[in-house]
Amino acid sequence: MNLLQLGVDGLATGSVYMMLALGISLVFSVMRLVNFAYGMIIVWFGFMLHVLWGTGLPYWLCVLGALAGTVLLSIVLARAIFMPFVGAPPATLLLASFGVAIVLQSVAVVLFGEPARPVQTPQILLTSIDTGWFRISVLQLLSLALGLTMLVGLEFLIGRTRIGMEIRATAESPEVARLMAVRSDRVLTFVFALSGLIAGLVALVWFAQSGSVTARGDLAPTLKAFVAVVIGGLGTIRGAVLGGLVLGFLETAMSGLLVGALSGFQQTFVFALVILILLLRPEGLLGKATGGMR
Amino acid sequence: MLELDRVSTGYGRVRALDTVSLTLGAGHTLAVLGPNGAGKSTLLKLVAGLQAPWSGTLKLDGSADLSPLDVTARVHRGIVLCPEGRRIFTTLSVEENLCIGGTALLARPGGAQRMREGLERAYSLFPILAERRHGPGSALSGGQQQMLAIARALMAEPRLLLLDEPSLGLSPVMADEVYATLAALKAEGMTLIVVEEAAGRPLGLADTAMILRNGRTVWRGAAAAARDPDLLQRAYLGDHAA
Amino acid sequence: MRRPLQLRSDAPLTPGGYMSLVASGMGIAALLALAILGLNLATGARFASLLTNLGLWLIIAVGFQVFVGSTGTISFGHPAFVALGAYTGGILTLPPAMQRIALPDLPGWLAGLDPGLWPATIAGGAVAALLALLIGPIVMRLTGIAAGIMTFGLLVIVNEMIRAATPLTRGNATFYGVPRLAGLTEVLVVVVLVVGIALAYKFSRWGLRARSVAQDPVAAEMSGISVVTSRLWAFVLSAFICGIGGALMGFFLTAFSAQSFYVGMVLPMMIMVLLGGMNSVAGALTGAVLLTFWEYVMRLIETGGMGISLPPGLSQLTLGAGLIAILFFRPSGLWGSREFFIAPVGQTRKGDNP
Numbered sequence: 001m002n003l004l005q006l007g008v009d010g011l012a013t014g015s016v017y018m019m020l021a022l023g024i025s026l027v028f029s030v031m032r033l034v035n036f037a038y039g040m041i042i043v044w045f046g047f048m049l050h051v052l053w054g055t056g057l058p059y060w061l062c063v064l065g066a067l068a069g070t071v072l073l074s075i076v077l078a079r080a081i082f083m084p085f086v087g088a089p090p091a092t093l094l095l096a097s098f099g100v101a102i103v104l105q106s107v108a109v110v111l112f113g114e115p116a117r118p119v120q121t122p123q124i125l126l127t128s129i130d131t132g133w134f135r136i137s138v139l140q141l142l143s144l145a146l147g148l149t150m151l152v153g154l155e156f157l158i159g160r161t162r163i164g165m166e167i168r169a170t171a172e173s174p175e176v177a178r179l180m181a182v183r184s185d186r187v188l189t190f191v192f193a194l195s196g197l198i199a200g201l202v203a204l205v206w207f208a209q210s211g212s213v214t215a216r217g218d219l220a221p222t223l224k225a226f227v228a229v230v231i232g233g234l235g236t237i238r239g240a241v242l243g244g245l246v247l248g249f250l251e252t253a254m255s256g257l258l259v260g261a262l263s264g265f266q267q268t269f270v271f272a273l274v275i276l277i278l279l280l281r282p283e284g285l286l287g288k289a290t291g292g293m294r
Numbered sequence: 295m296l297e298l299d300r301v302s303t304g305y306g307r308v309r310a311l312d313t314v315s316l317t318l319g320a321g322h323t324l325a326v327l328g329p330n331g332a333g334k335s336t337l338l339k340l341v342a343g344l345q346a347p348w349s350g351t352l353k354l355d356g357s358a359d360l361s362p363l364d365v366t367a368r369v370h371r372g373i374v375l376c377p378e379g380r381r382i383f384t385t386l387s388v389e390e391n392l393c394i395g396g397t398a399l400l401a402r403p404g405g406a407q408r409m410r411e412g413l414e415r416a417y418s419l420f421p422i423l424a425e426r427r428h429g430p431g432s433a434l435s436g437g438q439q440q441m442l443a444i445a446r447a448l449m450a451e452p453r454l455l456l457l458d459e460p461s462l463g464l465s466p467v468m469a470d471e472v473y474a475t476l477a478a479l480k481a482e483g484m485t486l487i488v489v490e491e492a493a494g495r496p497l498g499l500a501d502t503a504m505i506l507r508n509g510r511t512v513w514r515g516a517a518a519a520a521r522d523p524d525l526l527q528r529a530y531l532g533d534h535a536a
Numbered sequence: 537m538r539r540p541l542q543l544r545s546d547a548p549l550t551p552g553g554y555m556s557l558v559a560s561g562m563g564i565a566a567l568l569a570l571a572i573l574g575l576n577l578a579t580g581a582r583f584a585s586l587l588t589n590l591g592l593w594l595i596i597a598v599g600f601q602v603f604v605g606s607t608g609t610i611s612f613g614h615p616a617f618v619a620l621g622a623y624t625g626g627i628l629t630l631p632p633a634m635q636r637i638a639l640p641d642l643p644g645w646l647a648g649l650d651p652g653l654w655p656a657t658i659a660g661g662a663v664a665a666l667l668a669l670l671i672g673p674i675v676m677r678l679t680g681i682a683a684g685i686m687t688f689g690l691l692v693i694v695n696e697m698i699r700a701a702t703p704l705t706r707g708n709a710t711f712y713g714v715p716r717l718a719g720l721t722e723v724l725v726v727v728v729l730v731v732g733i734a735l736a737y738k739f740s741r742w743g744l745r746a747r748s749v750a751q752d753p754v755a756a757e758m759s760g761i762s763v764v765t766s767r768l769w770a771f772v773l774s775a776f777i778c779g780i781g782g783a784l785m786g787f788f789l790t791a792f793s794a795q796s797f798y799v800g801m802v803l804p805m806m807i808m809v810l811l812g813g814m815n816s817v818a819g820a821l822t823g824a825v826l827l828t829f830w831e832y833v834m835r836l837i838e839t840g841g842m843g844i845s846l847p848p849g850l851s852q853l854t855l856g857a858g859l860i861a862i863l864f865f866r867p868s869g870l871w872g873s874r875e876f877f878i879a880p881v882g883q884t885r886k887g888d889n890p
Contacts, residue, residue: 032681034681034684034685081860084864085863085864088863088867090681091608091609091610091681091684092863092867094610094681094684095610095806095810095859095863096859096860096863096864098802098803098806098859099856099857099858099859099860099863100856100860101856102803102852102853102855102856102859103853103856103857103860105849105852105856106849106850106852106853106856107849107853108849109847109848109849109852110847110848110849110850110853215849219799223688223692226685226688227685227689230682230685230686234681264696264699264700265696265697265700266696267692267693267696268693268696268697271689271690271692271693272693274686274689275671275674275675275686275689278674278678278682278686279674279677282677282678282682
């Protein structure tokens, strides 16, 4: 296999996984919640885009609408369900988010049924460019650009702004932040909104790739995000970047290497590697977060 | 300024404070003393709003009932707690710690301006913090962290400052420095409640003192009168020990 | 006050107390089993399938509880053990003629064994326990979130392997032709036995160690208890019971696929254990009974059997919402960590009552 091609494909896939990991990690950093419902939020973006497209609006307006809907969904979930659980053990939070995922999924089943629904994508995204050394699709370019923008934007937001400072303070010690009149409910709402926005942006790329959405399609994105954060370490930007990229390259390499009978074992190999990493470094490659994605 | 009337509270079923009363006038300093587990920190948490009373009343400025106000609302009323063990944000820079401390200002008119003034004031009070302003909180020494904790609490422009063991774990020189700062704040007219296990320094600072043991007030009076070693020993160890 | 039947919480036990606790738990399970059998007779076996299903869930819930209750760790991976039990039992007991049709590529040494119901059931449990024993030393090092994610990984891996091991499992296709070796009676006998095993473990030295590790790993480690080892035995025993439940489920369903034992199975397991109280075997039994009937009623409604028709997906919705509600309003479940206990006359002590 062409190594350069592998590098490009791995980077593009890794960029998507990195974004998935960022959305999960961000919420974890402020409330120790590993959000099982994250994949379902992504799935709901797909359904919203599907419905909006049906109204005949221009594509970019549909995307904006679905993004707004995703952010709203994330905020509603946070305020109605997750925030009342603040202070509960992480395992309880994880289970509660599992319950939320089930609820979101069954509502999707009730409204849209089990069969896949098409998610429209402009043809331009699916064309690919052959540079002579490697091929890259417009969608891959978009993934890379989105990932890079998100990374720079988050670094700035977390590191340089007032709300970022409050996020870091809340992540390190919610109790002391409260003593300093930091409104933790506002910080958490903001973080969930941000995580929802990230979910929406990843979903855009995700469904452009597959072209359709099903109510039970949340497992794949949730799994990728979990594996990426476990590899890199939860609650840090660096961890999400590293975990996402490692997973992206690993999968790209696997799909090249595992042929024939072995091709069914891709997840097995990935998880075997994750187990190995956890065995050597139980907190992930980059260790535990000390505060606010830093 | 602050008035507690027969307040009791605790954790789960364990009573930590039993019918404690106190009055504190504006500009006065109260030292709360007593052995480990006497309920001193609980008393501060109660005033700050981290702990709800089981019974009894808390009043601010003679009339306002404190009970319905949460921590944030009490900070806005000028009650600020400087917690035990300093608890500065180690992942934030020194200046960011101060800015978080001034969160309450942002809700008021001219908040940004007052935040800048607050920072200047903090740096003139503690020049070492100005030197380290962009460094992480984790790089400070214990004494510097305590100064940052006090400076951070001051950012909220408190009228009543609650200090939980401000000299804990500090060298004698550092502890003296911290108390010199507190004396300066008192001279400016700030009302203080200082909780300590060791009686010496707080009694030098305070106007009045109270001694707690097992959640009850065992002695209350002028700070000068509490300097009697016999009294302290009886109060800390119980009457039968004297 | 002396009551013949009480809820009994964890307490240091005398040897006699230990035996009577296990025996009374089995007694309660036997009463439950008899009640189910009686109900089956009274209804002319019209609900035999529902009741057998209930019995199978009782076994699986108890198996899951053994791990969750004694380690305080949640697991998303236990459907994998149920799956291993079902496939192992199925492969071993498939009639030779059927084996040639359904599994033409089955390795020779596995073909035509036909050991019968009980050995095949035990084998199902053993294979599940073996997997737990192999991966346990790794997974049991982790706690909390990391453990949750890793057990989820375990589920994905096992599912993928089952789907890839076509010669043994028919891959993505339905595994069919398993003889119906188990019915209501066989399942209920196993329920009683499994309850006895779970209680015997819970109050044994090993069970107490595992629970002390769950409460305070550092203190337990300092008093010489190996964190990993004590949790490992809970994991292995739990896998064994779930494997047995899976084997019996295979013998009852006679046809199943890898998808039957995937993420969808986690939710009912989790609710059963949490609803009754994750530290209680009695809680697992209660949870399994309540949930099985709830799902039955919901399915009836969804298929229009109650005169009103609701869209499919609604029963799942109630389960998800129920899980959140339990976690929020009653995180310790109905019984907390208490067990049913029939107090022998004269042995009731002060403090036995919650």
